[in-house]
Amino acid sequence: MTAASGKQAQANALQPDPSDPSAAAYPTPELDALLSTLFGSDHHVCIEGDLIQGTAQVAGAPVAVVGSTHHAAIGVELALAQAHAVLETVRQHPKRPVVLLVDTQGQRLRHRDELLGINRYMAHMGCCIELARQLGHRVIGLVYDQALSGGFITSGLMADACYALPQAEIRVMRLRAMARVTKIDEARLTELSKSNPVFAPGVENFVAMGGIQALWRGDLQACLADALHSAPSQDERAALGYARGGRSLADGVAQRVRA
Helix, strand or coil: CCHHHHHHHHHHHCCCCCCCHHHCCCCCHHHHHHHHHHHCCCCEEEEECCEEEEEEEECCEEEEEEEECCCEEECHHHHHHHHHHHHHHHHHCCCCCEEEEEEEEEECCCHHHHHHCHHHHHHHHHHHHHHHHHCCCCEEEEEEEEEEHHHHHCCHHHCCEEEECCCCEEECCCHHHHHHHHCCCHHHHHHHHCCCHHHCCCHHHHHHCCCCCCECCCCHHHHHHHHHHHCCCCCCHHHHHHHCCCCCCHHHHHHHHHC
16 A cells, blocks of 8 residues: 555545544533523534534633533544644643633544554544643533443543533443453442442542542523633642542542652
8 A cells, every 4th residue: 555545545434434423513402491591692603413513702801711521422523523622722822721621522433543643633622622722721511411431530520620410420430341341249349339429420429539529500601700700720630539538548648659
């Protein structure tokens, strides 16, 4: 295969799969309502397949909005699209805040994406968010539906602070999968999950561990405005986890390492 044909093959592989239902561009009624609740009716946020992107106003100031919907499985195209939206904000609107709206089932489990190096695409997405933070963009994550595994780690958890709605579903790994990886019996993990948030899925457990800064209830516009104003610029999740009783050792270990 020549270099030219190899590049063409890679370009063809990166084209969206027309049989993929995510190719349809439509917001769910729930997402429509959320966007109106967060930003009012005059926002300029669009849905393109599983990609959310656009701009809105919060407390009279512009913000960039980036995210995913339809319980998106993050494949190479969606990872690149989100990264591109963040980089365009960095390039064209220095220090403009970025709001990440998270609804993902994790990375797309397809042979094609694995061969293309989905881990690198997702790492690139996370690095773009970190670049925005380093260049002075306040980045706020909001899990409004579900957040699973790598799709959450490289989006919402890369923000200055990540929040969630009470009905959100968050987990990094199901107990059955955790049992296979750790070789700990699933029944034992189930028992541990009753008293230890580290082993248990659920939004309240992520609050206890410090991964979620707080749950948003009531006036979501006010919650977002307050987060953009007061969210920490330094990573305080380990300290929050210790204070909330969800992680008793992480903060102390980190302090000893830094000493």
